[in-house]
Amino acid sequence: MTTTPGSTTSFTSVPILDLAQANDPAAKPNLLKQLRFALTEIGFLYIKNHGVPSEIISDLVHTMSNMFDLSQVEKSRVALENSPHFLGYSGEGSETTGGRTDNREQYEFATELEDRWTEGMPLYERLKGPCQYPATSPPSQPIIESYISHITTLSTNFLTLVAQCLDLPPLTFHSYLSNQHRLKLVHYPPSSTPSQGVGPHKDSSGWFTFLLQASPSIGGLQALNKAGQWIDIPAIPDTFVVNIGQAFEVITHGVCKATTHRVLSQTAERYSVPFFQGVRLDLTKREALDGLRTHFETWESRGGESAEGREIDSAFLQGRYDTWGESQLRTKIRSHRGVGRKFYADVYERYVNED
Numbered sequence: 001m002t003t004t005p006g007s008t009t010s011f012t013s014v015p016i017l018d019l020a021q022a023n024d025p026a027a028k029p030n031l032l033k034q035l036r037f038a039l040t041e042i043g044f045l046y047i048k049n050h051g052v053p054s055e056i057i058s059d060l061v062h063t064m065s066n067m068f069d070l071s072q073v074e075k076s077r078v079a080l081e082n083s084p085h086f087l088g089y090s091g092e093g094s095e096t097t098g099g100r101t102d103n104r105e106q107y108e109f110a111t112e113l114e115d116r117w118t119e120g121m122p123l124y125e126r127l128k129g130p131c132q133y134p135a136t137s138p139p140s141q142p143i144i145e146s147y148i149s150h151i152t153t154l155s156t157n158f159l160t161l162v163a164q165c166l167d168l169p170p171l172t173f174h175s176y177l178s179n180q181h182r183l184k185l186v187h188y189p190p191s192s193t194p195s196q197g198v199g200p201h202k203d204s205s206g207w208f209t210f211l212l213q214a215s216p217s218i219g220g221l222q223a224l225n226k227a228g229q230w231i232d233i234p235a236i237p238d239t240f241v242v243n244i245g246q247a248f249e250v251i252t253h254g255v256c257k258a259t260t261h262r263v264l265s266q267t268a269e270r271y272s273v274p275f276f277q278g279v280r281l282d283l284t285k286r287e288a289l290d291g292l293r294t295h296f297e298t299w300e301s302r303g304g305e306s307a308e309g310r311e312i313d314s315a316f317l318q319g320r321y322d323t324w325g326e327s328q329l330r331t332k333i334r335s336h337r338g339v340g341r342k343f344y345a346d347v348y349e350r351y352v353n354e355d
């Protein structure tokens with residue numbers, strides 16, 4: 001259980017920000033004001049006019065649908081359980097969040113990197129390595145790589161606005177970036193009774209998450225406000241949902257909070273694509289806290305988190321581990337225990353048995 005102070009206010013909706021305003025000197029101050037409000041009071045926002053070409057998105061949505069239509073035999077050829085990097089396909093029921101089974105299947109990809117890990121290097125370096133692409137026609141790899149490349153650019157540029165709206169030099173957050181960002185293609189099968197698509201969680205994978213809700217009229221995504229109410233985050237065409245990850249909450253000393261969210265399964269199937277902007281794995285908690293301490297110390301931290309929000313597991317914030325990389329590895333092993341047992345036997349028991 002976390003002792004993290006504060007999450008968000010009692011927001012009841014999530015604002016839509018127009019990134020085109022960043023290029024208009026007359027409109028930019030308004031954009032930065034809205035962004036500051038969203039980051040400090042909500043932890044979630046939509047962005048429109050984000051600059052990612054619509055054909056890049058439609059190609060991705062199309063290939064995603066082909067990938068989930070593949071047979072179980074084809075899917076299991078690229079099984080995540082065979083990857084020490086936690087990259088590949090995992091079927092329904094193979095992931096748990098908050099101790100309960102999620103009802104979704106997913107393919108996990110990342111910026112394409114070689115596996116450079118050898119015995120003696122930090123274990124978390126093993127999170128980096130090649131993706132597994134299933135056999136589709138047309139091939140999915142160039143489509144997914146192109147999407148990752150566009151969102152990487154968008155998310156990197158977005159950090160400039162984030163810094164500016166928090167009264168910091170434009171490149172403040174860039175030096176903390178990893179060379180590996182992760183992308184998931186997610187399919188929530190239909191469910192006749194209300195059930196957990198993915199359970200309540202805070203994103204543990206980095207700075208910001210950029211989420212494409214790929215099923216236009218299907219709901220299910222919700223964020224938790226301070227009053228303990230679940231607020232709907234409906235799919236809005238031509239937008240991404242952006243939310244704060246746990247590392248960003250740490251570096252801003254809780255001024256910007258990683259807001260708890262979940263997905264409820266619907267009677268219709270739903271597709272989504274979260275992109276997790278990566279943080280350097282060797283970032284230590286001390287470095288993260290000291291970096292901007294003097295800047296954020298003077299900020300009034302926004303108080304109060306709902307009881308349910310405080311229950312969310314959040315290892316890096318609690319300071320159990322020295323590095324961001326180790327807390328990442330722990331989170332991955334706890335979610336995908338088969339991979340943990342197979343490739344990380346030395347730490348498996350310790351990681352899964354602590355609360």
Ligand SMILES: O=C(O)CCC(=O)C(=O)O
Nearest residue numbers: 186198203221263272274
């Ligand atoms: O599917 C969604 O809309 C959100 C998924 C999510 O929150 C996650 O995978 O971290």
Ligand SMILES: [Fe+2]
Nearest residue numbers: 201202203261
């Ligand atoms: Fe999430």
